[in-house]
Amino acid sequence: MRKLFAGASAAAALFAGSAARAAQPVDWQTSFQPAATDIMRQVTWFEHYTLWFIGPVTLLVLILLGYCIVKFRASANPVPSRTSHNTLIEVIWTVGPVIVLLFLAVPSFQLLTAQYTPTEEAKLTVKATGNQWNWDYEYQVEQPLSFNSAILEDADRADAGKEDRAVYPRLLAVDHELVVPVNTMTRVLVTASDVIHAFAMPSFGIKTDAVPGRINEVWFKAEKEGLYYGQCSELCGKDHAFMPIAIRVVSDKQYETWLAAARTDLGGANKALMAEVDGTNKVAAAGN
CATH class of the missing domain: 2.60.40.420 (Cupredoxins -  blue copper proteins)
Structure with a gap:
């Protein structure tokens, strides 16, 4: 994961190198300011990384909501289901989020550690x-x-x-x-x-x-x-x-x-x- 951080940081540096000298807040800005430090490059990488989880999870929830709204509407189900639980579904919605949180937690803790651990003594x-x-x-x-x-x-x-x-x-x-x-x-x-x-x-x-x-x-x-x-x-x-x-x-x-x-x-x-x-x-x- 540290190697992944280093590679992403280097790529971000190349992308932002020329823009950083002329950057300032702009109307309707949705991204961070160009990074001027290694820590900020890691922060930017982590933001992009988390979006790969946030996007699919949000889409999945919307699909499930739409499915439930259509399939279990009153007109299609005049007699409500009396199902109390479903073991498979409960295992999925427990294990799934745990796996996602682990993928978020590891780089998050590494970034937090880097923020509080200077790589050298202050001059x-x-x-x-x-x-x-x-x-x-x-x-x-x-x-x-x-x-x-x-x-x-x-x-x-x-x-x-x-x-x-x-x-x-x-x-x-x-x-x-x-x-x-x-x-x-x-x-x-x-x-x-x-x-x-x-x-x-x-x-x-x-x-x-x-x-x-x-x-x-x-x-x-x-x-x-x-x-x-x-x-x-x-x-x-x-x-x-x-x-x-x-x-x-x-x-x-x-x-x-x-x-x-x-x-x-x-x-x-x-x-x-x-x-x-x-x-x-x-x-x-x-x-x-």
């Missing part, structure tokens, strides 16, 4: 604190860096250099993105200062509650440079819908340059990074 740790209705980020590095990230107001777009709504969508763009290096195991310590929030990044396959007084942990290793969007996914008050999460994945060199400059001038560091990244057309927008 970067960031603390994310949810507030009503924004996020505080604190980089756990030798010289700590902290800043607040809130939704980008339309009036501030021009000053921030984020007027391109194809790259910085309405209700998803923020004033200061969380910046991380590509192909780096990143641990996010998630908590909250007031009420329960949730830190969710669909393209990374992560989502966890931010609970006051408690620290939850998620991790990811983004494999593609770009700008990825998520949102608070726990109803947290009147502005819950206006609490986006934006993570910009850049090269190691770009990250080190940004980190050094951001300690003294966060706005200037962001603009310099944007000028470099946007100019190379490597911006991706992947939301939920």
